[in-house]
Amino acid sequence: MLERARFLDAGDPLREFRDRFMLPDGVIYLDGNSLGCLPKATPARLEEVVREEWGRDLIRSWNTAGWIDLPARVGAKIAPLIGARPHQVIACDSTSVNLFKLISAALAMQPGRKVVLSEPGNFPTDLYMIDGMERQGLAKRRLAERGQLIEALDDSVALLMLTHTHYKTGETFDMAELTRAAHDAGALVLWDLSHSGGALPVDLDGCAADFAVGCGYKYFNGGPGAPAYAFVAEKHLEAARQPLTGWMGHAAPFAFSDDYEAAPGIEKLLCGTPPILGLAALEVGVDLIAEIGIDRLYAKSQALSEFFRQCLSERGVAIDLVSPTDPARRGSQLSFRHQDAYAICQALIGRGVIGDFRDPDILRFGFAPAYLRFEDMAEAARHLAEVLETGEWQRGEFQERAAVT
Amino acid sequence: MLERARFLDAGDPLREFRDRFMLPDGVIYLDGNSLGCLPKATPARLEEVVREEWGRDLIRSWNTAGWIDLPARVGAKIAPLIGARPHQVIACDSTSVNLFKLISAALAMQPGRKVVLSEPGNFPTDLYMIDGMERQGLAKRRLAERGQLIEALDDSVALLMLTHTHYKTGETFDMAELTRAAHDAGALVLWDLSHSGGALPVDLDGCAADFAVGCGYKYFNGGPGAPAYAFVAEKHLEAARQPLTGWMGHAAPFAFSDDYEAAPGIEKLLCGTPPILGLAALEVGVDLIAEIGIDRLYAKSQALSEFFRQCLSERGVAIDLVSPTDPARRGSQLSFRHQDAYAICQALIGRGVIGDFRDPDILRFGFAPAYLRFEDMAEAARHLAEVLETGEWQRGEFQERAAVT
Known part of the structure; x- marks a missing residue:
């Protein structure tokens, strides 16, 4: 052998x-599906970010080193790897926090529907994020075995939320089929790509997916606890509203106004100040996967x-x-x-x-x-x-x- | 001169x-109140985290390098610098996301009250985070000039949320006085310590503060977009519930159960996988401030x-x-x-x-x-x-x- x-x-x-x-x-x-390996280019890039951009150039690097654009820049690089266009993806926060934003956005777009449908045994954080919203009275969680998902799609379902590749079994869903079935039932769809992105082809736009999230520290080799990414279909970019309305998602963050006005594009998913060290490391990993x-x-x-x-x-x-x-x-x-x-x-x-x-x-x-x-x-x-x-x-x-x- | x-x-x-x-x-x-300078010890520590803990030891570092405890460990080091005890503080997410968690926690503890009171001209993200919840129907934002805050504390106010040191003027609130006034009116208090922590004495427990958040990248010198921190008073640790119920805030994250059960202590504020690079850099900055x-x-x-x-x-x-x-x-x-x-x-x-x-x-x-x-x-x-x-x-x-x- x-x-x-x-x-x-x-x-x-x-x-x-x-x-x-x-x-x-x-x-x-x-175990690269739990924590990807270190790209050899990462330490030198981090050294540059730390010693030059932070240590030497200090606050000016928000402009001169393009820190302020890093979430959108890394998102745009991830986009073609998951079947999306650059302006539909942004790198920020954790997968869990991004799930919260997009579940909330979907629920707000579906007045009269509160059910978020998923499967038992989905990755725990996906299910838990519904639990938190259920306790706030904003969502209702429904679980159906994967063979019964399509019949569970009734007119109370606001959102079908599934993990494309199952973290335990590795089984993948047919993204096109499930997305179509959800749309036929008037539901939106959110795909968690954590165990797919960077390893297998995903065609979000081709499947007409509404929302997606994914992980930076698995096949994208972004390092432990790397920032995650989030996708919003172009047709929802204008209407989508998420409740983590921090200053970085504002249309004009540096106007320092008292009232929130969401950025027009994918930047509306941003919340707090972007984690530059994590984003810089993630960018190296994404560049390498894109090159291969x-x-x-x-x-x-x-x-x-x-x-x-x-x-x-x-x-x-x-x-x-x-x-x-x-x-x-x-x-x-x-x-x-x-x-x-x-x-x-x-x-x-x-x-x-x-x-x-x-x-x-x-x-x-x-x-x-x-x-x-x-x-x-x-x-x-x-x-x-x-x-x-x-x-x-x-x-x-x-x-x-x-x-x- | x-x-x-x-x-x-x-x-x-x-x-x-x-x-x-x-x-x-x-x-x-x-401008160290916007982005603190680079401690000389930080590059070597990051090099160790990247090359040895990530590159060499890979997934094992969650245990062997104590990555899993890093949010609580860094939080415990920040605690005495803000007048708190170690088990009341955790380092995680951004200041904005932590505001969301704690505003939500406070509202859930105050049935029948929805008003979050703050001042116009507070740091924008603080006000914006109320806006997001207001749109969800969970909160009502009220602003009063600082001289009128105490009289604005009526029985509809669930939470008084203020920034201890104003980001523009540098003026500090009398934390003890405002906290007492809020409590007298049946309101809880959340202090944003972003422009105080690491530079001036703060006595959260001495003032009987309920909640606090703060920033890692200003006087704590944690690096651009460093993780933030959050404080919950001991008396609220058991009852507090926050809606970003990700797997890292679960009582047993690695049991991978379908249902969320909040961790008993401050770890319930965690959501997604902790950002190890950012936390490691923050720890160096916090250690140095604690030493001084x-x-x-x-x-x-x-x-x-x-x-x-x-x-x-x-x-x-x-x-x-x-x-x-x-x-x-x-x-x-x-x-x-x-x-x-x-x-x-x-x-x-x-x-x-x-x-x-x-x-x-x-x-x-x-x-x-x-x-x-x-x-x-x-x-x-x-x-x-x-x-x-x-x-x-x-x-x-x-x-x-x-x-x-």
């Missing part, structure tokens, strides 16, 4: 990009995950796959169910294979195609096979839970 | 701290601004001071009114004296006591006198407005 892997690596058109990332020795990193190109990343992602499955199969590993077997129906990950998933994950980490665990029983491997090799697949599969064969995961040291799992 | 300034500098107990900041050559920086000590900073701040006024007076500069003449009634700044404030500000910048302009006619000088010298005061006063005498600010090059003013 290792020979076949090396043959595939030799023919990989993306192989030179691995060297654009810092990859620690002795580690096979299958989503189509090539997606092709390699599918090849990597299929090869990983082949390796497991040839080693006779019997572990319950919860991701779709059809690579066209999943994101850039494979997830397996095992009652001792946590300890197995820890045992693999002990061997330098970093995947992650998702409560209660999911072992998840993300395949960031920008920096992983087929050789990593073969080796990770070997380690998993050995861990399961030897039962080493049953040792006490692998059982103890850390604060963050 | 320069000799007297140097004499004062020689006796300044904080003089060695200037060397702990990067200060560009040829610049007298009187607020009382010493405040004493020097008063001495600096009084000396600046003496220098202007001895030079016969007649410009309208809008800040209180009593240093005990103002923050660490002096503001002047002039119809050509913008151009004068630009002419001073042309001479290396960086103050700032606030629409429409305010020339503002901030005196960050951690790194400024009395010599800087004497020189800045000389430049201001010369600019006004020569009329050089009337040259065309100083008239053109930049995007950020």
Whole structure:
């Protein structure tokens, strides 16, 4: 298998990009869908922002270094990678805060409808953000299993809010189909692209999506807690109103007037002062993903995950796959169910294979195609096979839970 | 004057701290109340966070580098600097977003009352955040001039929300008096400490304040767009509920349950994934301010601004001071009114004296006591006198407005 892997690596058109990332020795990193790797260009860029733009030029950098435009500039770079036009995307705040803005915006556009429809087991923060609004009396949360979503779309549904690629299983929704069904029922649609953006093709405008959010620290390699991004369809840009009406979303922030007037474009989604260090790091990650190109990343992602499955199969590993077997129906990950998933994950980490665990029983491997090799697949599969064969995961040291799992 | 300034500098107990900041050559920086200077320790700390914690240790750093505790750790360090106990303060999001959380929390605790009372001319984002909630039907904004605030406190007022040190004039409120008056009227109080924290003593617990927010990038020197902080009085920690119910504010974020349950303590104010780069830089700035000590900073701040006024007076500069003449009634700044404030500000910048302009006619000088010298005061006063005498600010090059003013 290792020979076949090396043959595939030799023919990989993306192989030179691995060297654009810092990859620690002795580690096979299958968690780029939780925290992407550090692009080698990032430390120098941050050094420049810190020492020159902040340290030397100080307050003037809001103009001279273009800090004030950074949220829109990074958003415009993300836009073509998710099927959007530059003026429809902005980078700011966290995914959770952006969910709040856009759920609120959708509800305000749907008088008489309060239901936000999602699926049980969606990423927790997505569901929680509805909870907060429900307690304010502004929303009503409804959950339906993914097979029942379309029939749950009645005339009380203001918004269908779904995560395109499921964080646990990696299963993707058919964005075009669900969006059409929601529109047919008079509902708007908000897509969470956190586990899609930067790894697989997304066509927001092609699907006529209304709103979207996504994460900067996964496949976009923006660093821990990087700013997130938000998309508003052009047809809603004028009407959309969100309640986090901070000064940076004002039509004229530096007029310092007492009354809020929303900026006409996507800037109306801004709230407080933009986090420049985080945005600068995110920009480096986005530039690199844009340079590689989503189509090539997606092709390699599918090849990597299929090869990983082949390796497991040839080693006779019997572990319950919860991701779709059809690579066209999943994101850039494979997830397996095992009652001792946590300890197995820890045992693999002990061997330098970093995947992650998702409560209660999911072992998840993300395949960031920008920096992983087929050789990593073969080796990770070997380690998993050995861990399961030897039962080493049953040792006490692998059982103890850390604060963050 | 320069000799007297140097004499004062020689006796300044904080003089060695200037060397702990990067200060560009040829610049007298009187805008540390807009963006604080770069602590020399910050680049190395960021380099460590980026290359080692992110680049080398990757996802494990959430546990091993304590990333998950960073918002509470930085909050706990800010707490004693604002008269709070460590478990009452957390560093997260922007000042604007934190205002939203705490205004909402206060309104939810005051059934039957919807009015949020503030003053016209408060920092715009504070007023705008009420506007957003008003449009949702959750709040009603009322503004009263500062002399009329106490009589405006009727039984419809849920929350009195004020900025302790005014961003334009530098005038401070009597926090104890206003808080008492609000409580007497059955209202809660939220203090915005953006222009106070890190420069002057604040005694939140001593004044029985209910809520507070503040800024990380001014006197705390946390860098452009640094995370902000939020305070909740211990007596409200259990009952307070805020609507930005993201996963990081959950009692058990990594249980990944479908339903939100607020964390029991100050962590309930968290929403999305914390911005690690920003928090790490902020921590360096906060550590440095804590090392110097607020009382010493405040004493020097008063001495600096009084000396600046003496220098202007001895030079016969007649410009309208809008800040209180009593240093005990103002923050660490002096503001002047002039119809050509913008151009004068630009002419001073042309001479290396960086103050700032606030629409429409305010020339503002901030005196960050951690790194400024009395010599800087004497020189800045000389430049201001010369600019006004020569009329050089009337040259065309100083008239053109930049995007950020």
